[in-house]
Amino acid sequence: MHTHTAALRRAAQISQHHIFPRTLLITIIFFVLMYAFYFLTGLKNMTDYKPTAFYPHWKKKQPPSMACGVPVENDPIINVTNLKTYMVSSYIEHRQKVKMIRTIAIVLRSENAEYNCLLCCNGRTLPVSANYSIHSDHFGFEYGTADITCQIPEMCPTPTHVAITSRSPKEDGSLQDIHAFQPIRNQQKQEVFPYEFTVCISTMFDYVNILMLVQAMEMFKILGVQRVAIYKTSCHPVTQKVLNYYVRQNFVEIIPWRVSSYINVSRGWKKSVSPGELHYFGQIAALNDCVYRYMYQSHYVALQDLDEFILPLNLDNWKELLPELERKYNLEVGFEFENNFFPVSMKDPRPKYSPDSWKKVKGVNILEYVYRLSNDPTRFNDFKVIVNPRLVFTTTVHGFLQSMNGSVRVNHEIARMYHLRDIQRDDVVTHFHIRDTRLRDYADRLIPAVSKVLQKVLGIY
Structure with missing residues (x-):
């Protein structure tokens, strides 16, 4: 009797030993087929679909582009360090007798700041004094649109990026810090337009x-x-x-x-x-x-x-x-x-x-x-x-x-x-x-x- 019971128990163990891998294999095949089905039908129904257009967080985060060792920010808005001034965008101004950079900005009108343009030229930075004018249409609000302009110096004829800084130096006499450069657009004057x-x-x-x-x-x-x-x-x-x-x-x-x-x-x-x-x-x-x-x-x-x-x-x-x-x-x-x-x-x-x-x-x-x-x-x-x-x-x-x-x-x-x-x-x-x-x-x-x-x-x- 004991021998018979032991034999049955061993047979059950052998059966379970063979069934478990078979069940696992079937489960794996099932999920692979389901994944393939959804993948293929998804492609069929989304021929013009771009995941990053709807879900930007799907994008693999890319390291920021750099200019003169500083990150580049392509989108508005950049806050100027220690000032209530915000860079919107920067452009080459081709229509003046002297070629210059025009930065469109939003400024606190009461601040009376003085600015420098910090240019990135061939991997090196160059400070240039800047002027600014506030647009007259501010409708009485504390902030208004302004143009911050600086001439392009001879030693830097083709600057690629710019940052606006306060002209006031730090306590140690060094230039104010910047945390981002902005690309300078309209590098070339065009006659034909897309x-x-x-x-x-x-x-x-x-x-x-x-x-x-x-x-x-x-x-x-x-x-x-x-x-x-x-x-x-x-x-x-x-x-x-x-x-x-x-x-x-x-x-x-x-x-x-x-x-x-x-x-x-x-x-x-x-x-x-x-x-x-x-x-x-x-x-x-x-x-x-x-x-x-x-x-x-x-x-x-x-x-x-x-x-x-x-x-x-x-x-x-x-x-x-x-x-x-x-x-x-x-x-x-x-x-x-x-x-x-x-x-x-x-x-x-x-x-x-x-x-x-x-x-x-x-x-x-x-x-x-x-x-x-x-x-x-x-x-x-x-x-x-x-x-x-x-x-x-x-x-x-x-x-x-x-x-x-x-x-x-x-x-x-x-x-x-x-x-x-x-x-x-x-x-x-x-x-x-x-x-x-x-x-x-x-x-x-x-x-x-x-x-x-x-x-x-x-x-x-």
Whole structure:
């Protein structure tokens, strides 16, 4: 009996010895097949998908590039050591008699700082004294946009990077420390440009108007735009998904705009209504940066917002409009397009212009607004501009502070700006309402283009 029991126990042990590896092998094969299935189906469904576009943290962290032994920071903003000064970007200024570096900056106006440019030249640093001027359009806020300029010395004809420092030396007499260099852009003056029209959008924060974003991008394309530069602080996750799509198309450039991490920014232009230390998220600094960033990349730049559409009334697009304006007014000026408000409280929904699929998307449908408020011809009416950026030295929200030949107001019967906005009720009541369906003339091209993007990016049918 004992012998029989021992034999059974040994048989069970042998059986378990053979079953366990077999079970393990089957489990391993199962997981390998599952992984292969998901990998292959993932490739099939994500042919244009770039993981780093949606999830930047997937990127393998690269060591920072270095210049003269110091890390290089390509994005705005760099705080100048021991000062309330923030470098935005630096450019070679080719249009002056003396070649110089122009750094666009945001400064505390009351600080009265003195600056040096610290140049990186062939692996060695060279300090050069700098001058600065604060732009007059600061709207009474403590901080304002400024230009910090320094001449390029003969012993350093091609500096590649710059840092701004305080001219005041440290207690031991040495120069102030720097923690980052900034690349100097526009090294070469160009005559041929990759883009005909670039739109500068400043600034995007807490942006949730997803439908209008897609409509704006597709309207820009219809009008002849090849590039849109967006200075972005924050937006809705779905907005970011749409932006990523246009970045992959090489249609949008996102410039990270982190001014609010350093300065208490206002959410409006009027300090008494929108408190803060800097006007409207540093909008003016962003606009000036865009002019210089695209100075030798784009024939024209348009300085506007996403809810604004500059439309020719008798022509189809900007490619037809701008040569006509240059013949009529002057080749070497900026062009002002008068603002016309379309209150979002006055809707004109029509099934033809309001696809059911669009109603699933957060945001305003620009084709539903056809009531324009009349402008008073005896009063000043705001405008936005399209300009050859090489004519501009400093810009502001409406027009230029310094340019070669100024700007002209385009006759509103030739072109005007359509501006969709939430208008105060008193303003709506006191103005005439004019039915203006010009935007709908683009509907046959706009509707299928927008629907295609919503399907492709958001899966909305």
